[in-house]
Amino acid sequence: MILMQPLPTPCPPGLVPDATDVDAFNAAYRRAKQQHQVFVAVEEQGRRWTVKADTLTAGPDHTIVDSTYDAIRAAVIRLIRSRQIRADSSAGPIYFVLYDVERQQRARDLAAALHAALYGELDPLTRAPYPKHPDHGGTGPALPRHRKINLVDDHGSIDPQDRPPGDAGRGVRTPS
Known part of the structure; x- marks a missing residue:
């Protein structure tokens, strides 16, 4: 051995x-x-x-x-x-x-x-170094590629025109 x-x-x-x-x-x-x-x-x-x-x-x-x-x-x-x-x-x-x-x-x-x-x-x-990321040419994490969308209006209802395709009424993240 x-x-x-x-x-x-x-x-x-x-x-x-x-x-x-x-x-x-x-x-x-x-x-x-x-x-x-x-x-x-x-x-x-x-x-x-x-x-x-x-x-x-x-x-x-x-x-x-x-x-x-x-x-x-x-x-x-x-x-x-x-x-x-x-x-x-x-x-x-x-x-x-x-x-x-x-x-x-x-x-x-x-x-x-x-x-x-x-x-x-x-x-x-x-200190674990962040890798270089091509999104911004420097060190650090990738920049977010999404934003949170609030699908509920001031009255608590969802405006259908704000709903992304395929969304069943829940808040989702979509590409910006």
């Missing part, structure tokens, strides 16, 4: 395992469990990437304070609102998954930041 070196904490993005293949996932998970570390990996899913982390592999002595969970949840919400990850991503408390990351390097950056946060080092997560 080959003993693999433990991941350093914080883990550099380049050392985050690619667990796209089932065997690679199992090997990385088994290594984390044997070394009583938080499991972290990235997986390619179609043309997007997923970040996964699991604290069960670190064992019962690994504790995470509430303020760390709060910071992770806040970061996940920020990523969801900026459309960098899907809304069904999970912010723990034991298993963490960030779906639909656009590029492998971004997934690795987020995985490394999450791994560090799960060991109490929040700076990488709070």
